[in-house]
Amino acid sequence: MAFALRRRGSSKFERAADGSMTLIEHIRELRDRLFRASIGIVVGFGLGIWLARPVRSLLQEPYCQLDGSVVDGKCQFTQLGPADVLLLDLKIALWVGLIIAAPVWLYQLWAFIAPGLHRHERKYAYIFTALAAPLFAAGAVLAFFVVSKGLEFLVGIAGEDVANTLEITRYISFVTNMILMFGVAFEFPLIVLMLNFVGLVSGRKMLGWWRIAVFIFFLFAAIVTPTPDPFGMTALAICLCALYFAAVGVAMLNDRRRGRGREIYAGLDDDEVSPLDTEPEPVTAGGRVDASEPITGPEPVAAPQPIERRYDDMT
Known part of the structure; x- marks a missing residue:
């Protein structure tokens, strides 16, 4: 009971860090964090649609400052397809939405991998x-x-x-x-x-x-x-x-x-030979080895008794 109460009071971060969270719980946590990150990106995409035109005007500014790009007081661009500008604004809105929602989806990604x-x-x-x-x-x-x-x-x-x-x-x-x-x-x-x-x-x-x-x-x-x-x-x-x-x-x-750099080979160049200790070590005589005691023979094995003599009257 005390163990159950302790686990109930632990946060998901602590349970994921100490390995007490099961695989199914990990999968559910990943699902929840992906859902929250998706909600943040959708909200950011909505704000990006509102900011798409100002961002596009900012990106057009380098060309609009050139001589000959302004006709009748307006910066002129060419559109090849009828929906090119619409698709371009949606693309810009998606990038802007990802940037705006970056704190949300980065936090969800970090909260999932940080316990490991x-x-x-x-x-x-x-x-x-x-x-x-x-x-x-x-x-x-x-x-x-x-x-x-x-x-x-x-x-x-x-x-x-x-x-x-x-x-x-x-x-x-x-x-x-x-x-x-x-x-x-x-x-x-x-x-x-x-x-x-x-x-x-x-x-x-x-x-x-x-x-x-x-x-x-x-x-x-x-x-x-x-x-x-x-x-x-x-x-x-x-x-x-x-x-x-x-x-x-x-x-x-x-x-x-x-x-770092204080190792024994740190001061050597790549083509320099490392120092070797060539002084021979003296060889001493080994210690006396005593003779082992003789091994006694095995004890005799008693012959098995008949089956009717192995049990008493109770068994």
């Missing part, structure tokens, strides 16, 4: 989550700035004999893809820190890779930036390099805090 993590692992997850959103937002702002500068080159290279009225869905997809790529690229330092915190890579080793990292950053920036001018490529590459070196600095502080 240790306390220090949950602490690291809080830190990484708190850093992921600002880094993604910084990448999105930089992408919007690069697109604003890059469109001027891309539209101007067509010449005066080509009309620059852009198709609305392809233009919005171009801007959103740039924002997504830049935002994901800014999450790279978190991956570096995660590898260091779990003990796979040390800060000293990551510092030794700085030439390769800088080359990869400039190569990635040259591929994803929309213009061949060095301005956008350099802006993205410098930001990624700065974030990488900041992550390396945090990793080296973490290594110093944990005492």
Whole structure:
């Protein structure tokens, strides 16, 4: 009875953490959390429909600031299909709804997986989550700035004999893809820190890779930036390099805090032979082994009695 009362007073988090929750209860909890996350996304989608037009106007702003894009006081785009703008607004509303409902569905996801993590692992997850959103937002702002500068080159290279009225869905997809790529690229330092915190890579080793990292950053920036001018490529590459070196600095502080790098082979180069102890150890004589006592023979086995003599009168 006391055990039942104790379990009844325990929360779902405690029961899932100590393993007392059954499989059916886990499945029911997953169903409930998926339902709550879906409700949050539906509510966010409703708000996204209301915000779809202002968000679309914000995404159109880089093109509308160019010369020749405004006709009769209005920024002109082309619509190929009769329902293209409607479908585009629904797509924007879904993305906006996911962003608005992110605290809800992220909490439901975290509440389901957190009981399976240790306390220090949950602490690291809080830190990484708190850093992921600002880094993604910084990448999105930089992408919007690069697109604003890059469109001027891309539209101007067509010449005066080509009309620059852009198709609305392809233009919005171009801007959103740039924002997504830049935002994901800014999450790279978190991956570096995660590898260091779990003990796979040390800060000293990551510092030794700085030439390769800088080359990869400039190569990635040259591929994803929309213009061949060095301005956008350099802006993205410098930001990624700065974030990488900041992550390396945090990793080296973490290594110093944990005492890494003090092993016996820490001060050796990769091509240096580790020190070996070649001094022979003296061999001493073994101790005297006494003779074992003789083994006695087995005792004789009594012959079995007849069946009628094994039991008394009561049995």
